[in-house]
Amino acid sequence: MIDLGTNTFHLLIVEANGTGTFQEIYRKQHFVKLAEEGIETIGAAPFARGLAVMQQFKQTLDEQHVTTLRAFGTAALRTASNGAAFIEQVEAQTGIRVQLITGEREAALIHKGVLQAVPFGTERMLIIDIGGGSVEFIIADQREVYWAQSFPIGVAVLFNNFHRSDPISPAEISATQTFVQQQLQPLQTALTRYPAHTLVGASGTFDVMENMLVHNKIHPHHSYLNASAFPDFYNKIVNSTLQERLNMEGMPAIRADMIVVALILVDVVIKIARIRQIVISAFAMKEGMLYEMIDK
Numbered sequence: 001m002i003d004l005g006t007n008t009f010h011l012l013i014v015e016a017n018g019t020g021t022f023q024e025i026y027r028k029q030h031f032v033k034l035a036e037e038g039i040e041t042i043g044a045a046p047f048a049r050g051l052a053v054m055q056q057f058k059q060t061l062d063e064q065h066v067t068t069l070r071a072f073g074t075a076a077l078r079t080a081s082n083g084a085a086f087i088e089q090v091e092a093q094t095g096i097r098v099q100l101i102t103g104e105r106e107a108a109l110i111h112k113g114v115l116q117a118v119p120f121g122t123e124r125m126l127i128i129d130i131g132g133g134s135v136e137f138i139i140a141d142q143r144e145v146y147w148a149q150s151f152p153i154g155v156a157v158l159f160n161n162f163h164r165s166d167p168i169s170p171a172e173i174s175a176t177q178t179f180v181q182q183q184l185q186p187l188q189t190a191l192t193r194y195p196a197h198t199l200v201g202a203s204g205t206f207d208v209m210e211n212m213l214v215h216n217k218i219h220p221h222h223s224y225l226n227a228s229a230f231p232d233f234y235n236k237i238v239n240s241t242l243q244e245r246l247n248m249e250g251m252p253a254i255r256a257d258m259i260v261v262a263l264i265l266v267d268v269v270i271k272i273a274r275i276r277q278i279v280i281s282a283f284a285m286k287e288g289m290l291y292e293m294i295d296k
Helices: 044-063 075-079 083-094 103-115 155-162 170-183 185-193 204-213 227-238 242-246 259-273 285-295
Strands: 002-004 008-016 022-031 071-073 098-100 125-130 135-140 145-151 198-202 222-226 277-281
Touching: 002 044, 002 285, 008 044, 008 285, 022 044, 022 285, 044 083, 071 075, 071 083, 075 083, 075 098, 083 098, 103 125, 103 135, 103 145, 103 198, 103 285, 125 204, 125 259, 135 185, 145 185, 155 170, 155 259, 170 185, 170 259, 185 259, 198 204, 198 259, 204 222, 204 227, 204 259, 204 277, 222 227, 227 259, 227 277
Parallel strands: 002 071, 071 098, 125 198, 198 277
Antiparallel strands: 002 008, 008 022, 125 135, 135 145, 222 277
């Protein structure tokens, strides 16, 4: 399957093993940054990068003799004025048909993926997947989803609108926090009805946190982090320059620019939900898609 995200295009090839699970064959990601020039319109350079990556993916699919394929477009392709034109060009040049999915559908797939990686019990958890164009939130336990919503406040949106100084200025931090708090009013309301004090983080931002904060990973598909470790990490990252972050051990160069606004978002969520523990999931929307394909 292919996930065409706002920042990253992912290709994941697996083989179903007959037991409802899969064996991973090939995984690749490219940081296309479709919203580099704004999420309202895909700029010429990211448009060309995206097409080039899809052509590479097509070559890999042919080499791996893939027989069943699904390709999903998310926030940037939903939002951009030329998103439909990009999808048309992808099909014209590669034969790959990209299906646009809603934020709500994205949240449902994330939940399915996280369920395969993280042990859920009777306690409700707050799942968050931070993308470039949108952020999905799900409140769920092992039995059911109580609430889910997608918000158009991904890291590319926050970065383009608020992060202009190096390091980010106190005024920019405050403006980002205020904007996020305003946007997440529905989340605050949902948490009043369905409290959840464990945060399950999926995708890039949480991968960075795992790289830099989790030193003894026991489980292959998830790891645990006490929320008390977050404030020092937050302050270290938010008060650093881009060059200082690039020099930090465990910091991927492609995430060093937008990690600041991502952590401001996470900090707001931790405070809103009064999070005590963070679980980092190795699975998210891609794996949710695959399990759904296997079930069908």
